[in-house]
Amino acid sequence: MGVLDVVPAGVLTGDNVRKLFEYAKEQQFAIPAINVTSSSTANAVLEAARDIKAPIILQVSQGGSAYFAGKGLANDRQQASILGAIAAAHHIRTVAKEYGVPVVLHSDHCAHKLLPWFDGMLKADEEYFQRHGEALFSSHMLDLSEESKEDNIATCVQYFKRMAPLGLWLEMEIGITGGEEDGVDNTGVDNSKLYTQPEDIFDVYSALSAVSPNFSIAAAFGNVHGVYKPGNVKLHPELLQKHQVYAEEKLNGKKKPLFLVFHGGSGSTKEEIKTAVTNGVVKMNVDTDTQFAYLAGIRNFVQNKSGYLQTQVGNPEGADKPNKKYYDPRVWVREGEKTLSARVKEACADLGNVDRL
Numbered sequence: 001m002g003v004l005d006v007v008p009a010g011v012l013t014g015d016n017v018r019k020l021f022e023y024a025k026e027q028q029f030a031i032p033a034i035n036v037t038s039s040s041t042a043n044a045v046l047e048a049a050r051d052i053k054a055p056i057i058l059q060v061s062q063g064g065s066a067y068f069a070g071k072g073l074a075n076d077r078q079q080a081s082i083l084g085a086i087a088a089a090h091h092i093r094t095v096a097k098e099y100g101v102p103v104v105l106h107s108d109h110c111a112h113k114l115l116p117w118f119d120g121m122l123k124a125d126e127e128y129f130q131r132h133g134e135a136l137f138s139s140h141m142l143d144l145s146e147e148s149k150e151d152n153i154a155t156c157v158q159y160f161k162r163m164a165p166l167g168l169w170l171e172m173e174i175g176i177t178g179g180e181e182d183g184v185d186n187t188g189v190d191n192s193k194l195y196t197q198p199e200d201i202f203d204v205y206s207a208l209s210a211v212s213p214n215f216s217i218a219a220a221f222g223n224v225h226g227v228y229k230p231g232n233v234k235l236h237p238e239l240l241q242k243h244q245v246y247a248e249e250k251l252n253g254k255k256k257p258l259f260l261v262f263h264g265g266s267g268s269t270k271e272e273i274k275t276a277v278t279n280g281v282v283k284m285n286v287d288t289d290t291q292f293a294y295l296a297g298i299r300n301f302v303q304n305k306s307g308y309l310q311t312q313v314g315n316p317e318g319a320d321k322p323n324k325k326y327y328d329p330r331v332w333v334r335e336g337e338k339t340l341s342a343r344v345k346e347a348c349a350d351l352g353n354v355d356r357l
Contacts, residue, residue, distance in 0.1 A: 064108075078116040
């Protein structure tokens with residue numbers, strides 16, 4: 001039995017998202033969530049998933065969404081981010097099924113100041129649901145971890161009540177992910193806020209499960225966005241077991257009731273990843289490492305073919321030799337896609353997400 005016996009290929013919605021995560025938790029593997037900023041990066045991620053027969057999560061951030069629409073567009077009211085997220089969703093929906101893998105289409109961190117972006121995506125979900133009977137996206141994330149626990153939970157419940165009738169999955173964050181990503185800077189946050197307590201996790205579970213079972217929790221266990229020198233980040237994924245045990249006791253023994261999310265996954269050790277997955281993590285965000293991987297292929301090509309990229313005509317083979325086959329974007333961008341795909345495959349392998357179809 002594999003994933004395709006549980007859910008279909010293509011973008012998943014409704015209960016199929018939960019079925020995928022339930023299967024992953026039962027089989028003790030997790031799915032990497034790769035931030036995409038263009039059709040090129042999205043296609044490269046899908047290609048990797050197809051090659052290794054794995055489900056995959058593609059997600060867009062607020063800044064990545066704006067880039068997808070075009071940096072030349074105004075974004076003072078989040079209009080470019082809304083448009084770009086919708087454009088990315090339609091592109092991924094158009095091609096995903098042809099790659100033959102299940103895809104969770106997700107939006108990444110949305111802080112309180114970015115709620116107009118969230119509102120715009122949710123409106124698009126509702127309009128798509130009216131026409132097709134399912135939401136445009138699979139899931140969305142609310143990151144209100146900088147707010148009080150009470151305000152965080154209350155706002156999540158408010159939005160979740162609107163999302164649940166559409167079958168949308170909600171990912172919420174409690175406890176702060178350190179570092180800086182996409183304009184959200186938590187580099188100076190108090191260290192204690194990087195570690196969420198079991199009681200707080202269960203408060204979230206109690207509030208959201210009253211609305212729908214389709215949600216996950218990004219619990220902080222020392223996570224930091226970005227990659228740092230060894231020893232600078234103190235991850236404690238073993239703490240996630242305490243969250244599961246506490247919830248099990250409250251729920252009369254229901255095993256691993258929590259769907260957990262690993263943020264700041266780039267640069268983590270394989271042992272830290274394995275421990276997190278064992279304790280119920282079903283999704284791990286990978287962005288920093290895949291950004292660098294995309295660059296690496298393009299950088300290597302430009303360095304290796306430098307003599308062919310200085311002019312349109314004239315290269316080491318002769319003054320009259322044309323260089324179009326070297327400067328054509330389909331050539332050098334493709335090199336970035338190859339190295340990005342390779343890094344996605346590595347992330348899947350780390351999470352046990354290979355040959356799962």
